[in-house]
Amino acid sequence: MPVAKPVKPAKPSLIQGLQRALQLDFFNDLFGSNEVIVENRPAAPSSPDKRTENGTDSTTQTRKRQILIQDQVLEYELRRSKRRSIGFLIADEGLRITAPRWVTLANIEQAINEKQHWIVSKLREKRELTNKRIQATMRWEDGARLPFLGKQLTLRITHQARVSIKHDDQQDILHITLPPDFQEQQLKDRVKHWLQQEAKCVFSQRMPVFAQRLGVSYHSMSLSSAGTRWGSCTSQGKIRLNWRLIHFSLDIIDYVVAHELSHLREMNHSAKFWATVESIYPEYEHAKRKLRQHASADLPVL
Template sequence: MLQGYGAAKIIWRISTKAKRCIIRISAKEQAVLVTLPKNFPHTQALAFLHKQAHWITTRLEKLVQTPRFTIGSKISIQDKDYLICHAPDRKGGAWLENECLFVSGDPSFLARRVENFLKQYATKVLAEEIHQMAQTVGLHPTRLDIRDTSSRWGSCSSSGRIMLSWRLVMAPFFVRHYLIAHELSHLQHMNHSLQFWKMVDRLTPHRQQAESWLRHFGAILQAVR
């Protein structure tokens, strides 16, 4: 069910697994997502939504300011800023050169080519970073998948398969380090128990800094395209 919230939309969802009312911002859908437990009173949900009005408005305003994959925009790739430059007569798709991310061909395909380049670049970078940390602690994920996700930055299955968002290649190193430590810790603890968090803190010193960054800028990073 959709309902307007200013210029944005609200998507109401009922979940049998939810134990409380949860509000989050979906950068991909440009919407406020409200997840409710089954039979949760709608009046209480609306009251909770209004109570979070400032938080919602602040994050929606950040989404409006989100940079795009357009000529002249700047994006961060592995902790370095690059200017997106169009080279229509050159070949190669997209590549890094000096302080520019050059993109060839028709400008109508520019955003897609930037995204494809970043996905390939992320596959290489994140694989190297997760391998480095895994080797130092003797953990061995069975597989690494790089995907485009709208609600989570990573996951780890019971079979040892780790997934990370390609967008992390645009996040600071301390964020990548924390999220890799988080998913590697799930190889031993498939929960968020005290033992799990102790292991995360052993693997990375960046937990608090990274979680703070994700709270403030995570939605913006998910919306970049």
Template sequence: MAGKGLDVHKLVQLALDFFDPPAAAPQPAQTGVFAPDEPPAPAGSAQAAPEKIASVPPAPAPPAVPLPSLLAPAEFRHPRANREVLLGEAVVAYALQRARRRSIGFTVGPDGLSVRAPSWVTLSGVDAALREKSGWILRKLSEARERQQRVEGGRIAWADGAVLPYLGAPLRVVLDPSHGFSGKGGALVPAAGPAGAGDGCSTGPTGLGLHIGLPRSAGPAQIRDAVQAWLMRDARRHFTARLEHFAPLLGVRWTSLRLSNANTRWGSAKADGSIRLNWRLLHYPPAIIDYVVAHELAHLRVMDHSPRFWDTVATVVPDYAALRDHLRDEPAPLW
């Protein structure tokens, strides 16, 4: 009976081993990175090692992109646009004008893209030419938009304490009704400057100050007109002095000076010696003004923009190229 009992115990142990096998040998720890032909083991298996995978820091999520930027393409629209084309991912609405010319010409300005094309070129041909130059066009349109945004950001808010550039430095407007009126119209009274200065500006820790004889209740239009009147008088004084300085150096004679208010042109010269200069040049540093004055006087010797003309300018303003770029890249403030 003892032998039979032993056999029974062996049978019970074999049955237990069959239904409850011994624990599997430990597996190497997982790193969370798997070879392409070895996919991760299913969850719950001995190879999954979830505690090791969880210890690997997750990859940083990409920055969120606003939904409108994903859906709406960039758009550049000329105010007089009569046709539009898709350049890359940007919609460009341009002003198309037919002209008597041999080739297609396009210009990017503050308003956007303008195209002049011969009458025999089809509309699809015009669009194809724009697509061919799409990189240049989009870059120039973006630069023009950024420039316009800078201009809008520098718009002058006409009130007591308004700040505007004068000869490249900040000029603060001060409403000062205690001053008497002087000058044409009597709207603007220069503040007392340093002894003997007589230039209409006072210096102090906050820079230049321009005192105008208006009550503090004056409206924006009154303040703007008073400041403009003073600037135009000062521009004539400053420009005249620089014309008299550069004319002998260039061997030319100027006959008259007129102030202009153009938005896109800084000066002009005629063969009879008459000069036109934009009074808004007074916003820029003196070196910029000198470049424009010398530029117009040089036209009294060379009435074009040939190499000989630029050589003439360089005799009195050697760094004219850098000054010209500064004038082009830094817009005057909006009034």
């Protein structure tokens, strides 16, 4: 007697599968995110089409395209990959989209139109940051201004054979002595070393204060030079703080310290985590907003 073959469930349509859930990833990224992932999980076709949108075979996975949104022509870079979602990223060169090979160009452009307000907003922010970076370019010379603990220090350079550096906190002056034939990089290196030493000193003073408030102990604290994170904490209690925080006011430093120590109670960013932060630093929301307003473009290149 022949056995009936089981009926396979119908595959979800591509449009149904492209019901998108916005996922902005802020985990340990206090600079803010310029990436949005548009989830789509329809079943992949059994025989993937290896042709490009114009119907020609190609091994090229990256290309430039244009689309009209909000009465302006937007150029974007389209990358194909094996991923199962459409990803939007505002990179230095503009909008970059990564999509599964089997998602049609029409669906990609539909996703662009749906997210056009986010895209335009992020591109505008990127341009503003670029302009700030150009305007904030620091000239490493006598009289230059250096951000330190929320204030501006004036560099005063004198020439002697012996190299030294001294901070006059009453007049907000950083006195530096260098050889007459010093190179700019020597000045940068000297200032960077001084800033890192100051950062280590300040962090070491603030960490025990908030650890005591929370009733926790940490294994160690070290400096970080991460490009996208102000701090990190491991389950072993090893905390790293970005030395560039020394440029900012003490309330911002305290917020990051409280943030990382709170991870010793909650290794996530849940409501319970933020309640823990608030319990030891009630003003954290204000400091968090201030930090969000800053970016690497605000800081001198060292």
